[in-house]
Amino acid sequence: MSNFIPFTRPNFNQETIDAVAEVLRSGWVTSGPKLAEFESVLSTYFGGRPVRCFANGTATMKIALQVAGIGAGDEVITTPISWVATSNVVLSVGAKPVFVDIDPVTRNIDLHQVAAAITSKTRAIMPVYLAGLPVDMDQLYSIAKQNNLRVIEDAAQAFGSQWKGKKIGSFGDLVSFSFQANKNLTTVEGGCLVLNTEVEAKLAEKFRLQGLTRQGMDGMDVDVLGGKDNLTDVNAVIGLQQLKQLPAYQARRTFLAHQYFDAIRTELKSAGLENLKLELPVENFTDSNWHMFQVLLPLEQLNCDRGQVMTELKDLGIGTGVHYPAITGFTLYKNQGYKTSDTPIADRIGRSILTLPLFPGMADEDIGRVASGLVGILKKHCKN
Numbered sequence: 614m615s616n617f618i619p620f621t622r623p624n625f626n627q628e629t630i631d632a633v634a635e636v637l638r639s640g641w642v643t644s645g646p647k648l649a650e651f652e653s654v655l656s657t658y659f660g661g662r663p664v665r666c667f668a669n670g671t672a673t674m675k676i677a678l679q680v681a682g683i684g685a686g687d688e689v690i691t692t693p694i695s696w697v698a699t700s701n702v703v704l705s706v707g708a709k710p711v712f713v714d715i716d717p718v719t720r721n722i723d724l725h726q727v728a729a730a731i732t733s734k735t736r737a738i739m740p741v742y743l744a745g746l747p748v749d750m751d752q753l754y755s756i757a758k759q760n761n762l763r764v765i766e767d768a769a770q771a772f773g774s775q776w777k778g779k780k781i782g783s784f785g786d787l788v789s790f791s792f793q794a795n796k797n798l799t800t801v802e803g804g805c806l807v808l809n810t811e812v813e814a815k816l817a818e819k820f821r822l823q824g825l826t827r828q829g830m831d832g833m834d835v836d837v838l839g840g841k842d843n844l845t846d847v848n849a850v851i852g853l854q855q856l857k858q859l860p861a862y863q864a865r866r867t868f869l870a871h872q873y874f875d876a877i878r879t880e881l882k883s884a885g886l887e888n889l890k891l892e893l894p895v896e897n898f899t900d901s902n903w904h905m906f907q908v909l910l911p912l913e914q915l916n917c918d919r920g921q922v923m924t925e926l927k928d929l930g931i932g933t934g935v936h937y938p939a940i941t942g943f944t945l946y947k948n949q950g951y952k953t954s955d956t957p958i959a960d961r962i963g964r965s966i967l968t969l970p971l972f973p974g975m976a977d978e979d980i981g982r983v984a985s986g987l988v989g990i991l992k993k994h995c996k997n
């Protein structure tokens with residue numbers, strides 16, 4: 614269909630395409646000078662903290678766990694509403710994810726419930742900043758400090774978000790970002806980890822490349838089990854270009870997100886649907902990077918399910934997404950004894966959450982088209 618609005622779309626300008634071509638012609642295409650430059654620019658961006666890049670966000674988080682020494686027998690507290698990578702990496706290092714329910718307003722882990730989940734085996738808290746909205750960072754780090762826990766921030770969606778004027782990643786413990794194609798800053802695939810010390814950064818480098826240590830020109834040894842998780846110069850040069858465009862992207866996302874609040878409320882009002890419990894995201898937090906704009910459908914007031922709403926939106930040329938169903942409902946997790954009923958708010962939100970289109974290249978008038986399309990479909994399916 615022409616004029617289809619996808620839920621997201623990356624943006625690469627001519628300068629980026631030229632920069633990639635230059636790397637390809639240079640003869641050095643895998644990890645090299647552009648990666649070193651990207652890591653150094655990112656380190657400056659994060660206030661001088663050490664930064665290392667990896668092949669994707671999943672590898673970044675796994676290596677964060679390895680750097681923290683988390684493995685068999687350890688427990689990591691996290692949220693059931695995330696991309697499944699968050700808990701998969703915990704399983705992949707042999708540790709156990711412990712799911713805590715979410716806050717219905719922020720849709721992030723409910724920090725008030727974390728204390729009750731801490732056991733003698735708990736080693737870390739792994740919060741996720743869904744749609745780029747951080748948790749209460751003061752509360753997070755005070756819980757971690759009181760209980761002597763590491764924090765591995767899954768900030769995959771939060772590049773450019775801030776807390777009290779400080780960039781996410783510029784403070785805290787281990788902070789992991791993803792540069793996957795849908796993220797606010799992309800290298801096509803990629804990720805970066807912000808660490809505390811150069812010693813930790815060197816350890817991360819080792820895990821990134823087969824556990825290799827080098828001493829001198831021909832001294833080679835392997836002393837830990839590492840993978841093959843390096844980021845290439847082709848990806849790094851895309852990241853360098855994206856960083857230049859980030860402020861403009863951010864301004865555009867923020868503008869469009871605020872247009873959504875107005876447009877949806879106006880449409881609900883003119884449709885006489887003021888009593889419809891369509892829940893919008895947190896509006897008054899100014900430091901979100903607006904990675905996504907997600908509504909909660911009032912399924913109990915509708916005579917159809919989310920899939921039907923998505924199908925009808927698609928028929929109107931509007932793409933949507935589900936980010937995310939509760940991880941505890943997946944077969945792998947159910948087979949390990951996890952139950953969606955243990956985290957009822959996550960269960961409800963996982964079934965009703967809907968991601969509307971939001972990306973810098975969206976036209977102003979697309980917002981009105983999405984809002985009226987959505988409200989029209991909801992009106993049609995309203996029970997009374």
Ligand SMILES: *Cc1c(COP(=O)(O)O)cnc(C)c1O
Pocket residue numbers: 669670671672695696698699741767769770791792793802803804
């Ligand atoms: C994207 C994402 C990841 C994983 O990143 P990849 O680069 O796709 O491996 C992890 N957690 C969250 C919350 C994400 O959104």
